[in-house]
Amino acid sequence: MAYATLDDLKGRLDWTLDEDELRIAATALEDASDMAATYGREWAVDSAPRMVRTLVLKAASRYMRNPGGYTQSRAGDETLAWNDEAGENAGTVYFAREEQDLLAELAGRRPGLTSVPITAWGTNLRRPYRAGAKGPTGDGCVPVDYGGDPFPLYDDAESPW
Incomplete structure (x- = not known):
């Protein structure tokens, strides 16, 4: 039930995926699609907005490029660092806050004010x-x-x- 295909993801990556990376990429697409349905709504795969596909590919390719979620890495003294922005999502497939809001808007859930008769x-x-x-x-x-x-x-x- 992925909103994007493995071939779509391969087109966004600048290297050829080996067998293990193909398995991980397929799982990343499924995870990103599940989260897109959670933050937005469960669209039919063939009728999902194009932006949903784009956001799923963006989250999956972000994970494939940096599966550990590192923001800094050094060869000397083996220093690794993570950014607080990703927080608990570092090293996982995730949507940034703006992407979550966009998915909610695509689903028709717009936060804001409304008038209520009293x-x-x-x-x-x-x-x-x-x-x-x-x-x-x-x-x-x-x-x-x-x-x-x-x-x-x-x-x-x-x-x-």
Whole structure:
């Protein structure tokens, strides 16, 4: 159920993969595809957005180029270092925070603000607004000064305000 093929990944790497590397690359593609479905949604392989394929290939090729997740390596005194940015993901197939956000957006899950209608406690909800209704008719609308359609606001039977 990989969103990209092994041939696609081979095209992004600048060396010929041996037998062990081919096995690791296939597993990396599966892992990246599983994570793409987790951060985004489970798309059908043939109808997934192209960007999902791109992100899967990017994560898998990042892993294949640097399976240990090193950010620094020295031959003398054998110094190795990892970057805190990757954190616990160093040495694994992972998506960066921006890539995770992009997958969520591709899946239609956009974080942000939304408006939610609220009413005061004990409000007597009347019939909803009807287009074309005029005046405080008990239908949940109040008149407007400019002569247009009434404004949908829960009115009072004694006073329009």
